[in-house]
Amino acid sequence: MANYIYTIWRRKTATAQIKLFEGAGKNTINGKDAKEYITRNDLFDVLYSGLKLCGVKDSFYFDVKVEGSGISSQIQAIRLGLSRALSEKDEKFKKSLKDAWFLTRDARKVERKKPWLHKARKASQWSKR
Secondary structure (H helix, E strand, O other): OOEEEEEEEEEOOOOEEEEEOEOOOEEOOOOEEEEOOOOOOOHHHHHHEEEEOOOOOOEEEEEEEEEEOOOEEEEEEHHHHHHHHHHHHHHHHHHHHHHOOOOOOOOOOOOOOOOOOOOOOOOOOOOOO
């Protein structure tokens, strides 16, 4: 088996375990080809944006296990993991990835529902009389 870089990254409740290999190969997500797993076209741009920015889209391939949350958050977690793996592989990629905010984790999560409220912040309408 070839050498690879292993990273784990998260977005909302999605967790992505990424193995980044050097060379030509098949990009797989949860055992499926990336084209089969992703059904929305706009998410392909998000997935490959870090590799395209560094100009190494055809030089690397990846194998990913991802779970939790929705498809969009899963793809964003994969993008962050791929970007971190690229910056770990070669320091010259780090500056351009950092300038594009691909190395920063988006920590926003859904706010929990509080007792006596309808949602996280929505309360019953208050009546003066």
